[in-house]
Amino acid sequence: MTSSTLRRFRHRRAPASSRQQISRAQRWKYRGASLLITAAILGFWELLPRTGLVSEIVLPPLHEVITALGLLLQQSTFYGHLAVTLREIMGGFLAGTIIGLVGGIGLAVWQPVKQVTYPYVVGFQAIPKIVFAPLFIAWFGYGEGSKVVMGIAIAFFPVLINTLVGLESVPTDSVKLMRSLRATSLQIFRKVSFPHALPLIFAGIKQALTYAVIGALVGEFVGASAGLGYLLDSYNYQLRIDYVFALIVVLAAIGAALYFIVEWLDNRLIYWREQ
């Protein structure tokens, strides 16, 4: 029994080992330190504009941002914009993930297609996708569609690559075992290859989620008539920097919430992961 498996074994049976308590105490120390940094930043934010060193227009003090956030959350139009952006993010994320998944499986299963198309896939990835934003708006309009397409364009790639790499890194012995049982290709895929690739696929999906948020916002910045990115851009134009910051806080919260949902799913689905 290797020491690492032993440790994991004990972990399960006796969760309150002394080892873990030490690390827990340490964790609180780190948490305290990082909270301190947050407090310091927020303190500076409040005080710096008051000193007159930085104009209040450039950097409104913290309390004004909080006020702006409060007012923003009371506007009914805000929720309309929020819904638009959420739809765009989810659309780009879901469609991008499905395209990446299907594409990755297709390339892994069908080697000739991979040989022919893989250079194009990599080549496409080398292009900074933001250059397509004006084009997508010209093609798909000012509405939500062009933002979803933008999201897909950047979100599909990490899922595709991770699916492909995951499916191609299946241990040969596992496949050999299945062959010795005369398993069908579909059985090998379902029972061995796909579950084996799942942790990597999920890592790709997590990345796709962040990319879909970027896709939606970039699309809205370039040209839109609704959405949080559009709202942020218009407040910026009016020099309402307090509202700009309030919207940044909202967007950060959306990003964090979505990430934690996927992270939670990841931990539930991939329960066998080492460590």
Add this chain to the structure above:
Amino acid sequence: MIADKGTSAKATKTVVEAGRPLIEIQGVRKSYVTQEKTVKALAEVNLDIHAGEFMSFVGPSGCGKSTLLNIVAGLLDASEGTVLVGGEHLTKPRRDMGFMFQAPVLLPWRSVERNVMMPAEVFGLPQEEIRPKARRILTTVGLGDFLDALPSELSGGMQQRASLARVLTYEPRVLLMDEPFGALDEFTREAMNLELMRIAAETGITILFVTHNISEAVFLSHRVVVMSARPSRVAGVVEVPFEYPRTVDVMHDPQFTDLTFQIRQLLGESV
């Protein structure tokens, strides 16, 4: 043909030299073609293995003993020659032959029990029918308390026991083992060997066992096939006359030492 499963399972282990062998390896050669040249892995191999026999293959590493095992498993095609199992030409893996690797090859996301039930799942057998048997076999290999454990929670020896339980659950007539205990420590290996011998004696299963451990081969086998370095031939077949099943005491028998010496000499001549 071989006796049907019902009787062979209960029959005591006696090697019947008369009658048709269970496995016939006839003129099997294997060469690999690389860009520059053709590498001969197996020069001709001819062997008969009888039902209920425990046969080991020893030889220097890279001598092609694993290649031969893979050919008998139907996982690899021979370049020339044929393998007959129960008189039938072998063209693909058979579900009455089980393969066991040096690594346990357990699926990390499946519990021990679900790993052991995997072959039955592949065969499309109903789970309720297999589960009691899987549990019984897991209990006999000492994993009765670990049905719901994940493979990562088990030691190397326990993982290999689970792997053995997996192959035993679907009751193959032939067990093909490619250095199955090679990665285990000496104590675990000895325990596993005794376990395997007990199972072999109880079930009458035919075992082809690849190893590079000479005393392990002598201890376990009815016959030991000594293979030469590449291109591999059969350098000699050594019969081990000790009564079956054996205890570790036979290892102290002078005849045991003679046999290992004899194998060593065959290996030495072939290099």
